[in-house]
Amino acid sequence: MHFGLTEEQEMIVSTVRNFVETEIYPHENEVERTGIVPKEIGQEIKRKSQELGFFACNFPQEVGGAGLDNLTFTLVERELGRASMGLAAYFGRPSGILMGCNDEQRERYLIPAVKGDRFDALAMTEPDAGSDVRGMKCFAKKDGDDWIVNGTKHFISHADIADFVIVFIATGEEQTPKGPKKLITCFLVDRGTPGFEIREGYSSVSHRGYHNCILNFTDCRLPSAQILGELHKGFDLANEWLYGTRLTVAASCVGRARRVFDYAVSYAAERKQFGKPIGANQGVSFKLADMITEIDAADFLTLHGAWRLDQKLPANREIASAKLYASEMLARVTDEAIQIYGGMGLMDDLPLARFWRDARVERIWDGTSEIQRHIISRDLLRPFGA
Amino acid sequence: MKILVPVKRVVDYNVKIRVKPDGSGVELANVKMSMNPFDEISVEEALRLKEAGKAEEVVVVSIGPAKAEETLRTALAMGADRAILVETDDTVEPLAVAKILKGVVEAENPGLVIVGKQAIDDDANQTGQMLAALLGWAQGTFASKVEIGADKATVTREVDGGLQTIDIKLPAVVTTDLRLNEPRYASLPNIMKAKKKPLDKKTPADFNVSTAARLKVLKTEEPEGRKAGVKVKSVAELVEKLKTEAGVL
Ligand SMILES: Cc1cc2nc3c(=O)[nH]c(=O)nc-3n(C[C@H](O)[C@H](O)[C@H](O)COP(=O)(O)OP(=O)(O)OC[C@H]3O[C@@H](n4cnc5c(N)ncnc54)[C@H](O)[C@@H]3O)c2cc1C
Numbered sequence: 278m279h280f281g282l283t284e285e286q287e288m289i290v291s292t293v294r295n296f297v298e299t300e301i302y303p304h305e306n307e308v309e310r311t312g313i314v315p316k317e318i319g320q321e322i323k324r325k326s327q328e329l330g331f332f333a334c335n336f337p338q339e340v341g342g343a344g345l346d347n348l349t350f351t352l353v354e355r356e357l358g359r360a361s362m363g364l365a366a367y368f369g370r371p372s373g374i375l376m377g378c379n380d381e382q383r384e385r386y387l388i389p390a391v392k393g394d395r396f397d398a399l400a401m402t403e404p405d406a407g408s409d410v411r412g413m414k415c416f417a418k419k420d421g422d423d424w425i426v427n428g429t430k431h432f433i434s435h436a437d438i439a440d441f442v443i444v445f446i447a448t449g450e451e452q453t454p455k456g457p458k459k460l461i462t463c464f465l466v467d468r469g470t471p472g473f474e475i476r477e478g479y480s481s482v483s484h485r486g487y488h489n490c491i492l493n494f495t496d497c498r499l500p501s502a503q504i505l506g507e508l509h510k511g512f513d514l515a516n517e518w519l520y521g522t523r524l525t526v527a528a529s530c531v532g533r534a535r536r537v538f539d540y541a542v543s544y545a546a547e548r549k550q551f552g553k554p555i556g557a558n559q560g561v562s563f564k565l566a567d568m569i570t571e572i573d574a575a576d577f578l579t580l581h582g583a584w585r586l587d588q589k590l591p592a593n594r595e596i597a598s599a600k601l602y603a604s605e606m607l608a609r610v611t612d613e614a615i616q617i618y619g620g621m622g623l624m625d626d627l628p629l630a631r632f633w634r635d636a637r638v639e640r641i642w643d644g645t646s647e648i649q650r651h652i653i654s655r656d657l658l659r660p661f662g663a
Numbered sequence: 664m665k666i667l668v669p670v671k672r673v674v675d676y677n678v679k680i681r682v683k684p685d686g687s688g689v690e691l692a693n694v695k696m697s698m699n700p701f702d703e704i705s706v707e708e709a710l711r712l713k714e715a716g717k718a719e720e721v722v723v724v725s726i727g728p729a730k731a732e733e734t735l736r737t738a739l740a741m742g743a744d745r746a747i748l749v750e751t752d753d754t755v756e757p758l759a760v761a762k763i764l765k766g767v768v769e770a771e772n773p774g775l776v777i778v779g780k781q782a783i784d785d786d787a788n789q790t791g792q793m794l795a796a797l798l799g800w801a802q803g804t805f806a807s808k809v810e811i812g813a814d815k816a817t818v819t820r821e822v823d824g825g826l827q828t829i830d831i832k833l834p835a836v837v838t839t840d841l842r843l844n845e846p847r848y849a850s851l852p853n854i855m856k857a858k859k860k861p862l863d864k865k866t867p868a869d870f871n872v873s874t875a876a877r878l879k880v881l882k883t884e885e886p887e888g889r890k891a892g893v894k895v896k897s898v899a900e901l902v903e904k905l906k907t908e909a910g911v912l
């Protein structure tokens with residue numbers, strides 16, 4: 278058993294940390310205040326990430342990525358997680374599912390995404406289908422060699438800056454012993470396709486500057502050539518390529534928690550009340566002890582999940598545990614950090630309140646905490662037929 | 664031309680330095696160590712000269728413990744071509760460092776040595792000057808601009824009164840100041856390549872240099888904390904206090 282990072286991994290961590298602190302932190306207050314990432318700043322982050330060879334580093338070398346393994350990429354996500362998500366989005370991690378492109382789609386979508394010429398978003402969720410994705414109503418009807426799509430997606434992250442969207446759409450139904458089951462297909466949909474509209478979404482408490490959108494399909498005609506992977510096999514493709522994305526949520530929670538923790542420790546050491554540092558009271562110092570214990574635990578769960586992926590070991594339960602625990606840990610850590618800061622923790626003058634607000638969504642997206650518990654418990658009980 | 668860049672492993676500039684309870688030195692256990700920031704500037708300058716076609720090879724050298732290999736790998740990840748580690752667990756004083764570097768220079772024959780003006784641990788500001796003297800080479804210290812000509816370098820120096828520009832004959836020793844450049848990040852491809860780049864290991868004995876201490880550290884103590892300021896009511900009172908209390912007028 279070996280817990281150390283390789284020299285390369287150490288350097289990658291320190292480079293990304295350095296990048297985040299120098300290129301992203303200085304812009305955070307403005308993004309937080311305005312809710313907008315100025316275009317030039319986003320492009321500047323993208324250009325620098327490209328220059329450093331980090332853009333799309335999660336993709337294999339043969340398509341122009343850096344070919345990082347899951348563990349190393351998770352370390353990158355952990356460091357990026359420290360920063361404002363609206364800004365960090367420009368660092369460039371296209372969806373891994375684009376590896377499902379056929380030769381012709383590679384030229385139109387995969388390669389441009391890896392090069393940073395075209396930006397992607399991914400859409401599953403609908404107003405009436407969140408956790409129950411298969412219950413989606415968005416439907417494509419066959420018309421010759423084309424598909425006519427109608428329906429609505431919502432909560433679609435950064436579709437406002439996307440050039441194309443990877444969309445999951447129902448294309449039929451099959452009968453199973455448990456009743457009818459929708460068949461889902463994955464489509465590549467270009468911005469500007471007639472009948473496809475990307476609308477402004479809701480204003481969210483978490484991650485200002487990182488917008489979610491509503492997608493409307495009205496008799497939108499898509500040729501079969503836009504199908505990613507195989508007809509009716511959308512979820513197989515998602516299982517193959519999106520299996521690990523919950524790890525990126527877990528990793529960014531760990532990174533952000535460490536940033537928050539540094540604030541909490543230094544304040545506990547410096548703030549004096551009753552003639553001594555507040556950290557001299559166990560009421561405060563024991564909070565710190567619990568916080569760091571939980572952060573380390575979440576870190577290990579996350580890196581272990583990534584390691585299992587690299588070893589090609591089953592990792593579904595472990596990744597669900599990491600996502601569940603890390604996101605709930607972040608909620609506790611950000612809450613306690615505010616407690617340690619007292620009244621100042623709530624004020625916009627410090628980033629503590631922002632960390633606390635941002636933490637809230639982590640327990641919801643990429644599968645709610647309840648859905649992660651469902652995955653974990655099914656994995657435990659299914660072998661017993663229960 | 665080959666450029667030699669010495670790099671030192673020091674306590675990271677973000678770390679709050681603490682003195683050991685027994686006053687024998689600074690606490691180094693579990694403290695983050697990094698490349699001396701002035702040395703990062705030196706590496707950057709060497710890489711820029713190479714990219715501008717003024718040099719063919721950038722060799723980095725560190726004198727220090729086995730862990731200094733990490734510092735060398737960082738320099739290789741920034742883009743240096745080759746590294747030399749002169750391994751010793753002793754605290755090596757500037758004169759011994761300069762003597763070892765002289766040995767490295769004689770073995771490598773660089774046309775230029777770019778040294779940080781000081782290391783942020785001991786702040787000695789001596790190594791570059793001593794090295795130039797030992798080699799009998801020209802020196803351009805506290806550089807904020809370096810231009811390489813056919814057989815000379817033009818160095819803009821940060822001096823007390825402002826900027827001074829001098830021409831020095833090559834080969835030469837240049838020491839770097841803060842405003843010379845902004846060091847780059849290590850790029851991902853260079854990080855991946857760093858491990859494969861050659862790293863030679865030597866010892867001070869290979870250069871016939873003794874690292875025995877010549878200085879004796881008597882005591883290490885924290886600087887006194889800053890005292891709170893006072894508010895004055897008028898300019899007259901300020902002038903009065905500057906004369907009588909501060910003694911600066
Ligand atoms: C800011 C933001 C960005 C997002 N970005 C994207 C995106 O880019 N693409 C995309 O496709 N989606 C995105 N989502 C959607 C996200 O994945 C969903 O919000 C999430 O899957 C939950 O769905 P829901 O919000 O409809 O809640 P629901 O599914 O309606 O759940 C409501 C509550 O019921 C609980 N619940 C539901 N089913 C069960 C069950 N079987 N057992 C126990 N409890 C249950 C849930 O845990 C939750 O507490 C985003 C969401 C947000 C908030």
Ligand SMILES: Cc1cc2nc3c(=O)[nH]c(=O)nc-3n(C[C@H](O)[C@H](O)[C@H](O)COP(=O)(O)OP(=O)(O)OC[C@H]3O[C@@H](n4cnc5c(N)ncnc54)[C@H](O)[C@@H]3O)c2cc1C
Nearest residue numbers: 548549550551555558559560561616617618619620621623
């Ligand atoms: C929105 C808002 C409105 C307010 N309005 C008013 C107002 O109208 N009038 C007014 O006078 N004040 C007001 N306050 C101030 C409020 O009462 C203080 O914020 C509160 O008393 C805590 O003080 P502090 O914020 O300075 O935190 P601190 O006292 O610095 O506490 C920091 C942390 O240290 C802990 N701590 C401190 N001492 C100990 C100890 N001995 N043992 C264990 N833990 C300790 C605290 O519990 C806290 O977790 C307001 C505050 C806010 C946020």
